Amino acid sequence: MGAASSDTKGGSPLSTNLRIRPWKNLLNDNSLAASGLDRLWATGRTVKERLKTTQATGAQEEKTNDRPLSQCISLFLPEFPVWSPTGQTHLKILGCVAKGSLGPVLKVLDCSQQKIFAVKVLPKGEILRRNTLKQCKEEVSIQRHVKHPFIQGFGESWQGQRHLYIMCSYCSFGDLYSLWSSSKCIDEDTVRLFGAELVSVLAYLHDVGIIHRDVKMENVLLDERGHLKLTDFGFSSQLAFGEHVYTICGTLQYMAPEVLSGGPYNHSADWWSLGVLLFALATGKFPVAPEKDHVSMLERVNQGSYDIPEHLSHGLAHLLKELLCKVPRLRLRYLHQFKHHPFFRSMSFDPILLQKFPVEFVMSMRKSEMTDLPEINLFEDFDCELTDHLTLPCPA
């Protein structure tokens, strides 16, 4: 959800996850709080019930201050086409993978393809209330257009009466943050491989004119062979080389100083975030401790001397310093620079070669943790209140 002018996402204060919302959205948040959809929910009536009433009385769309019902659908078009209630009967919900910031991420079996997918469920009312419609649509259109072996595969998106759905390939090994939390320190060979995969995907995104703006461990998923899939284009924006943006957005602990200070900034900001991510992977801790807001975070980064542990190889220590360089134009930021870097010596950046073998570290970590979620009912209407049907709690 990433237009530079309207980036907004929730976040949990004071956590390493803290995400910044531009001041503009703090104002806008309240302006939509009493939308038709919200009032509809407040009265406990469903869109379906209201449609029935309207049809029964032969009334035209109500011209109140409420958002007309047709808009509740058209607002989300064309990125989220309408599926008929029978359109989803081949999808079987197997369980809840995680609790996203807006709604659950479901594990779903597509019975027609016999393939498992992840479906992100986003309540329409919440999107309107948070004024993230533009971002949400941009996220889907960017995801639809980017194709790379280290980007999570995009399936489909659609809307029901109350929810939006984004279906993606399912990454059975969860996210990099969970792996890191359970292992804390990752060996250098694995850091090198993960580093090369992320360099390869970021170079691709920048080449096609996209800045990701939220590179962090939680947004990197692991496939069934332990390779990486970058996800969550919620803050991404189109940005050609030579252009700059100014929006303060992202996740505090990963934000480059030029982002924290309100820009101008460009693709180099993603490379700083990669530096933070690789630092955390290799050392078990973040280079700079979290702060409560972007002002204090900037102060801390500027004071910032971070200690690189002595046990790191010279090549890795050097790479981290060059990624965490406060001057964007002096930061490592081009594929050829990584190809010639001592840390990546003898490493290929070709995705096919990088994926040749399963990632041993991940396979051994995950083998003991694999659990299958039991199946639950096949829903007749995918747009029902999903949470009522989930007998399994979403992981926190």
Ligand SMILES: Nc1ncnc2c1ncn2[C@@H]1O[C@H](COP(=O)(O)OP(=O)(O)OP(=O)(O)O)[C@@H](O)[C@H]1O
């Ligand atoms: N395709 C997928 N396969 C497996 N797990 C997934 C998939 N997509 C998301 N998840 C899990 O769900 C979690 C939340 O997903 P995601 O980050 O997309 O939701 P969110 O928190 O609502 O997004 P945002 O970060 O935009 O607020 C991820 O950290 C990951 O653990």
